[in-house]
Amino acid sequence: MKLGFLLISLCVSTIPGNDASERCDDWGVVTTKRIHAYDGEPARIRCPLFEDFLQHNYSTAHSAGLTLMWYWTGQGKDLEEPINIRLPDNRISKEKDTLWFRPALVNDTGNYTCMLRNTTYCSRIAFPWEVLQKDPGSCVSQAEKSDVVEFPLQHIGKLPCPDTEGYFPANVTPTVKWYMNCNLVDGFNERHPKGLILIFTTVRLHYEGNYTCIVTYEENGRQYNLTRTSPVKVIGAPEDEKPPTIVIPSDKTTYEFAAGEDLHLSCQVEFSFVKGSRNDIWWTVDGKNAEENTDPKMNVTTSVIDDIAGAKTIRKDLSIQHITAEQLMQNYTCSARNRLGALSQQARVKLKVGTPRYITELACGFGVTVFLVVCLIVVYHVYWLEMVLFYRAHFGTDETIGDGKEYDVYVSYARNAEEEEFVLVTLRGVLENEFGYKLCIFDRDSLPGGIITDETLSFIKKSRRLLVLISPSYVLQGTQALLELKAGLENMASQGSIRVILVQYKAIKSREKVKELKRAQAVLSVIKWKGEKSRFPGGRFWKQLHVALPVKHSCPTSARTNGTAHVELYPIKAHV
Numbered sequence: 001m002k003l004g005f006l007l008i009s010l011c012v013s014t015i016p017g018n019d020a021s022e023r024c025d026d027w028g029v030v031t032t033k034r035i036h037a038y039d040g041e042p043a044r045i046r047c048p049l050f051e052d053f054l055q056h057n058y059s060t061a062h063s064a065g066l067t068l069m070w071y072w073t074g075q076g077k078d079l080e081e082p083i084n085i086r087l088p089d090n091r092i093s094k095e096k097d098t099l100w101f102r103p104a105l106v107n108d109t110g111n112y113t114c115m116l117r118n119t120t121y122c123s124r125i126a127f128p129w130e131v132l133q134k135d136p137g138s139c140v141s142q143a144e145k146s147d148v149v150e151f152p153l154q155h156i157g158k159l160p161c162p163d164t165e166g167y168f169p170a171n172v173t174p175t176v177k178w179y180m181n182c183n184l185v186d187g188f189n190e191r192h193p194k195g196l197i198l199i200f201t202t203v204r205l206h207y208e209g210n211y212t213c214i215v216t217y218e219e220n221g222r223q224y225n226l227t228r229t230s231p232v233k234v235i236g237a238p239e240d241e242k243p244p245t246i247v248i249p250s251d252k253t254t255y256e257f258a259a260g261e262d263l264h265l266s267c268q269v270e271f272s273f274v275k276g277s278r279n280d281i282w283w284t285v286d287g288k289n290a291e292e293n294t295d296p297k298m299n300v301t302t303s304v305i306d307d308i309a310g311a312k313t314i315r316k317d318l319s320i321q322h323i324t325a326e327q328l329m330q331n332y333t334c335s336a337r338n339r340l341g342a343l344s345q346q347a348r349v350k351l352k353v354g355t356p357r358y359i360t361e362l363a364c365g366f367g368v369t370v371f372l373v374v375c376l377i378v379v380y381h382v383y384w385l386e387m388v389l390f391y392r393a394h395f396g397t398d399e400t401i402g403d404g405k406e407y408d409v410y411v412s413y414a415r416n417a418e419e420e421e422f423v424l425v426t427l428r429g430v431l432e433n434e435f436g437y438k439l440c441i442f443d444r445d446s447l448p449g450g451i452i453t454d455e456t457l458s459f460i461k462k463s464r465r466l467l468v469l470i471s472p473s474y475v476l477q478g479t480q481a482l483l484e485l486k487a488g489l490e491n492m493a494s495q496g497s498i499r500v501i502l503v504q505y506k507a508i509k510s511r512e513k514v515k516e517l518k519r520a521q522a523v524l525s526v527i528k529w530k531g532e533k534s535r536f537p538g539g540r541f542w543k544q545l546h547v548a549l550p551v552k553h554s555c556p557t558s559a560r561t562n563g564t565a566h567v568e569l570y571p572i573k574a575h576v
Contacts, residue, residue, distance in 0.1 A: 024122035047114035157200035236273030243341030267334030273310030277339035
C-alpha cells in the first residue's frame with residue numbers, strides 16, 4: 001500500500017506545469033535529541049525522516065526511486081558540503097538510512113542533513129551531532145547526557161548496555177567491563193556483570209550513580225571500543241506507594257493573628273514516590289484557589305525538598321499583608337493529591353484577643369525588676385572587692401582593739417634572695433606604707449642569739465594573720481617555713497586566734513606538696529601573684545590581699561608621695 005502511495009505521488013508530481021522539482025520540503029533543524037559519540041569509537045547516525053516525519057521507511061522510498069543523500073556543515077562553518085563516503089580507509093560509509101563512522105573523530109562534529117529526493121520530489125531535515133572527548137582521568141565526558149534508568153528500592157534490577165545492537169555480528173561475543181562512577185565493578189556486593197547486562201540482586205539507595213559499560217570487539221582485524229553510560233536512580237518500591245500525608249497544619253494547632261498583622265500559614269505535605277503520578281498541593285481561601293487570587297496583598301510560595309527513593313516534601317506558604325478582622329473569619333484550607341488519593345486540612349485561624357492593660361503593666365514591672373537584679377549581680381561580680389573594702393573602711397569594726405596582738409601579719413617565706421627581696425621590698429612596702437599594717441618578718445624583727453623555734457612560735461602567737469608565700473623553694477627549703485605553716489594551722493584550728501592567708505608566688509606541682517600545704521589548700525583560697533600584672537598597689541592582687549587582712553582604721557605609718565610608697569630597706573639579721 002505504501003509503495004502504491006509513493007507511485008501515485010510520483011505520477012502526480014510529473015504533471016506538466018508542476019514546479020516540485022524547484023522546491024524541497026525542509027523540516028528544519030531537529031534539536032530535541034542531542035546525539036553524541038566518543039572520539040575514536042564507532043558511531044552511527046540515522047536519518048530522522050524515516051522515524052518521525054515521513055509515513056514510509058527507507059525500503060519503500062528506495063523502491064519508489066528516491067535517493068538518500070547526506071550533507072554536513074562543519075562546526076564553526078557556514079558552507080554545507082556533501083559527505084565523501086569514498087575515502088580510501090572507508091572510515092565513513094552509508095548503509096540504507098544510516099551513516100557509519102569507523103571510527104568517529106572530533107572533527108566530525110557539526111550539523112548533518114539527510115535529503116530524500118528524485119527529479120520530482122524532495123524532502124530534507126538537519127540535526128546536530130557532536131563527537132566528544134573523554135574528560136581527563138575519567139571514563140566518560142560530563143557533557144554527555146543520557147536517559148535515566150529507574151530501579152525500585154529493594155527489588156531486582158537489570159541494567160542493559162544501551163545502543164550496542166548492530167555494531168558487531170550476533171555470533172561475536174565482545175568483552176564488556178562495567179564501571180560505577182568510573183570505578184570498575186569487580187566484586188561489588190549485589191551487583192553482578194553478565195555480559196551486556198548488569199544485574200542488581202537487591203537495589204539499595206547507595207547504588208545510585210552513573211554506570212558505564214565499555215564494550216570491546218574486533219572487526220576487520222581492528223579493535224574497537226563502545227562507551228555507553230546510564231544514570232541509575234533508585235525510586236520507591238510499588239508496595240510503598242501511598243496517598244500524600246499533610247504534616248502541617250494540624251487540628252491541634254490554632255493560629256492567632258491581630259487585625260493589621262501579616263498572616264503567615266504553611267502547608268507541608270509528604271509525598272511518597274508514585275510512578276507516573278503528579279504531586280499537587282494548593283491553598284484555598286473560602287473555597288477559591290489562593291494562587292488564582294488577584295489580591296496584591298496575598299502571596300503564595302512553594303519549596304520542594306527531595307527525600308530518599310524519589311519521595312518529596314513540598315511546602316506551600318500563604319501570606320497576607322495587613323490582614324483584616326473579616327479575613328480572619330474566612331476558611332483557610334490546604335489540599336494535596338497524587339494518583340492514589342487526595343486530602344485536605346483546614347488551618348484553624350482566629351482573631352487574637354488583646355492583652356489586658358494590667359497584665360502588660362505587671363509584665364513591664366517584672367521585666368524592669370529582673371533587669372535591675374541582673375545589673376546588681378553583674379556589678380557585684382565585677383566590683384565585689386571594692387564594695388567589701390568600702391564597707392570595711394566605713395562600717396567595719398577594728399579587729400586590733402583589745403586583742404593583745406603585737407603584729408598584724410607574720411610573713412612565712414622561703415629564705416632565698418629572690419623571695420626575700422619580694423617580701424622586704426614589694427610586700428612590706430605596700431602593706432606597711434600603703435595599708436598601714438605592721439608586719440613581722442623573722443629575719444628582720446628577731447633578736448640575735450635566740451632559739452629559732454621558740455621565737456617563731458612566739459611571733460606567730462603575737463600575730464593576727466599568718467601570710468604564707470607558696471613557691472617550689474618553700475617546700476624544698478622548708479625547715480623553718482614548714483614549722484611556721486604547721487604552727488599557724490594548728491593555732492587556727494584549735495584556738496582560732498590567727499588566720500592563715502595563702503599567697504602563691506610561684507606555682508608548684510601537686511606531687512611536690514607536703515601534707516600541711518595540701519591540707520591548707522584544700523580549705524583555704526589562694527591569692528595568686530602574677531608578676532608585673534600585680535605590682536600596681538591598686539590592682540586586684542592587693543585588693544584581694546587587703547580583704548584577707550585584719551580590719552584596721554589606723555593610718556599608714558609612713559608618708560606617701562604622689563601615691564607611691566617610700567620603701568625602706570631593712571638589714572637581714574643573722575641568727576646564731
